[in-house]
Amino acid sequence: MTIAKQMDIRANIKKYFDMAFNGEPVIVPRKENKNVVIVSEKEFKEMEKAKRNAAYLAMLDKSDEQLRQGKVVVKTMEELEAMAAE
Numbered sequence: 001m002t003i004a005k006q007m008d009i010r011a012n013i014k015k016y017f018d019m020a021f022n023g024e025p026v027i028v029p030r031k032e033n034k035n036v037v038i039v040s041e042k043e044f045k046e047m048e049k050a051k052r053n054a055a056y057l058a059m060l061d062k063s064d065e066q067l068r069q070g071k072v073v074v075k076t077m078e079e080l081e082a083m084a085a086e
Helices: 006-011 013-021 041-068 077-085
Strands: 026-028 036-038
Touching: 006 013, 006 026, 013 026, 013 036
Parallel strands: none
Antiparallel strands: 026 036
16 A cells, blocks of 8 residues: 555556556555545455445344244235235
């Protein structure tokens, strides 16, 4: 992980973009801790996928807990077909 000032980024943008593309995140410190991190698109997509997977797993855990507590609704096939026909 590399830390670079904004003026260094501006002066050497290709260098820092290449570093990020090759897997080395670049942190750009800013005032009031409003820092940013430059990462490759591949790494960004992996982080987004991991976040979605975590949300999905949390939803499954919640559903499993509701099932264990008996918080379910039971419908017969006829009831479901009647609902679909509406």
